Amino acid sequence: MAGFVARVVASGTISVKQAASDWEAAVQLGGDMMVKAGLVEPSYVQAMIENHKTIGPYYVIAPGIAMPHAKPENGVLKTGYAVVTLANPVEFGDEENDPVDILIFAGAVNREEHNEEVVPQVAELCDSEAYVQRLREADSTAAAVAVLRDFEKAFEAGEL
Amino acid sequence: MIEEMIHVASEEGLHTRPANSFVKLAKGFSSKITISKGDKSATGTSLLKIMKLGVVQGDAVKVTCEGEDEAQAMDVVRAFLLGETPSSGEEETAS
Numbered sequence: 001m002a003g004f005v006a007r008v009v010a011s012g013t014i015s016v017k018q019a020a021s022d023w024e025a026a027v028q029l030g031g032d033m034m035v036k037a038g039l040v041e042p043s044y045v046q047a048m049i050e051n052h053k054t055i056g057p058y059y060v061i062a063p064g065i066a067m068p069h070a071k072p073e074n075g076v077l078k079t080g081y082a083v084v085t086l087a088n089p090v091e092f093g094d095e096e097n098d099p100v101d102i103l104i105f106a107g108a109v110n111r112e113e114h115n116e117e118v119v120p121q122v123a124e125l126c127d128s129e130a131y132v133q134r135l136r137e138a139d140s141t142a143a144a145v146a147v148l149r150d151f152e153k154a155f156e157a158g159e160l
Numbered sequence: 161m162i163e164e165m166i167h168v169a170s171e172e173g174l175h176t177r178p179a180n181s182f183v184k185l186a187k188g189f190s191s192k193i194t195i196s197k198g199d200k201s202a203t204g205t206s207l208l209k210i211m212k213l214g215v216v217q218g219d220a221v222k223v224t225c226e227g228e229d230e231a232q233a234m235d236v237v238r239a240f241l242l243g244e245t246p247s248s249g250e251e252e253t254a255s
Contacts, residue, residue, distance in 0.1 A: 061180075
């Protein structure tokens with residue numbers, strides 16, 4: 001589990017209670033953070049947005065939670081993540097799970113890391129309702145980091 | 161109940177989008193479909209549980225189907241995991 005929490009804290013790509021007018025603005029917001037942190041090229045952000053436009057909101061994986069991502073070859077520089085929570089939820093076009101107010105961005109340098117590290121770890125967090133709720137309520141980056149660290153501890157202790 | 165070990169041949173494994181397709185497919189049967197990898201198992205209709213399995217190409221997974229349409233369900237699940245069911249828009253898609 002070292003991967004997800006350690007990486008997102010190290011890259012400083014956590015932002016809470018952000019304002020976004022629609023899904024695209026929300027994805028752009030987290031994507032920009034990843035670019036600034038040196039995790040991805042701007043082309044990766046474009047690819048995430050294009051995926052939504054061509055394939056649809058398949059990456060909305062749980063009630064209120066989206067996991068924007070694209071392929072390693074779309075411009076990933078370093079495997080990493082970003083977490084964005086929104087002040088006001090927005091529609092992503094997924095009937096079952098709209099509206100979305102938590103976005104967990106992921107970018108992996110290769111398919112193996114994506115499938116074996118990124119996907120299971122993000123799913124683990126999303127499946128832990130108590131931590132998701134605390135993350136949703138976090139009103140500062142520090143508070144969000146504290147939630148993620150607690151989640152990591154619980155995970156490693158086998159409490160989830 | 162029927163049970164089968166299947167070696168995942170689908171190049172995509174079962175990450176986000178294929179897992180999503182799998183869930184839609186599983187919801188089309190009345191049988192309870194379960195997929196297991198190692199000591200972890202997931203209900204076929206739970207996207208997050210399936211994502212947590214981290215199924216990749218080459219993995220051996222155990223599939224169980226239980227219910228009236230279990231034989232048909234197994235056929236469809238097997239074809240999907242063997243990569244014989246092309247999901248829509250296979251090219252130019254997210255990983």
